[in-house]
Amino acid sequence: MKEKNISEEPIRHHSYDGIQEFDKNLPRWWLMTLYGTVVFAVAYWIYYQQTGIGLTQGEELELALATIEDAKAEALASADEVTDESLWAMSLNTVIVEAGKQVYTTTCAACHGPNLEGGIGVSLADAEWVHGGNPLDIRKTVYDGSLAKGMPAWGPVLGDERVDEVVAYVLSHHSAVN
Numbered sequence: 762m763k764e765k766n767i768s769e770e771p772i773r774h775h776s777y778d779g780i781q782e783f784d785k786n787l788p789r790w791w792l793m794t795l796y797g798t799v800v801f802a803v804a805y806w807i808y809y810q811q812t813g814i815g816l817t818q819g820e821e822l823e824l825a826l827a828t829i830e831d832a833k834a835e836a837l838a839s840a841d842e843v844t845d846e847s848l849w850a851m852s853l854n855t856v857i858v859e860a861g862k863q864v865y866t867t868t869c870a871a872c873h874g875p876n877l878e879g880g881i882g883v884s885l886a887d888a889e890w891v892h893g894g895n896p897l898d899i900r901k902t903v904y905d906g907s908l909a910k911g912m913p914a915w916g917p918v919l920g921d922e923r924v925d926e927v928v929a930y931v932l933s934h935h936s937a938v939n
């Protein structure tokens with residue numbers, strides 16, 4: 762193809778500080794990108810705002826939380842009788858342990874330290890147990906407390922489910938062998 766002489770290109774009439782511009786069409790790729798974003802914006806608007814097919818982040822969160830609740834309920838229901846084994850099993854279930862961690866942080870951390878290291882209450886992370894270190898022993902201590910020594914009875918306050926969860930959380934810092 763023969764090169765077009767640059768002086769034959771149409772030039773726009775205006776001149777700014779002596780600078781003039783060619784009068785050319787916008788590049789095709791640029792226009793296509795622009796049209797693409799317009800089409801995308803309309804599709805996005807319809808998908809999320811008009812039809813409700815796309816979930817907002819809030820709805821997605823609600824859905825995820827509901828799934829977690831279901832999994833939790835299922836895991837607890839399948840362990841209908843509380844035993845050392847079922848508590849160890851719960852201590853391996855991340856959903857239950859996470860729920861127990863929340864109970865721990867709000868209810869126990871003030872006395873037992875944020876990382877179970879102890880404080881007003883004894884350490885729950887070491888292998889020494891005043892009232893026994895089997896899961897059911899720990900559960901009993903948490904449930905009934907050790908009132909004379911300043912450990913409240915949590916059973917009536919928290920209820921079975923949350924006691925089990927917080928015990929599972931404590932156990933998640935230990936292993937079944939020790």
Ligand code: HEC
Binds near residue numbers: 865893907910927
């Ligand atoms: C008001 C302070 C306080 C709070 C809150 C508290 N504890 Fe305690 N806890 C203690 C004290 C003090 C002891 C030591 C009791 C003893 O020596 O008999 C103790 C002992 C224990 C033990 C027995 C440890 C062992 O060596 O046998 C466990 C398990 C325990 N706490 C778990 C919990 C859990 C789980 C929570 C939260 C639901 C909690 N505690 C909340 C003060 C507290």
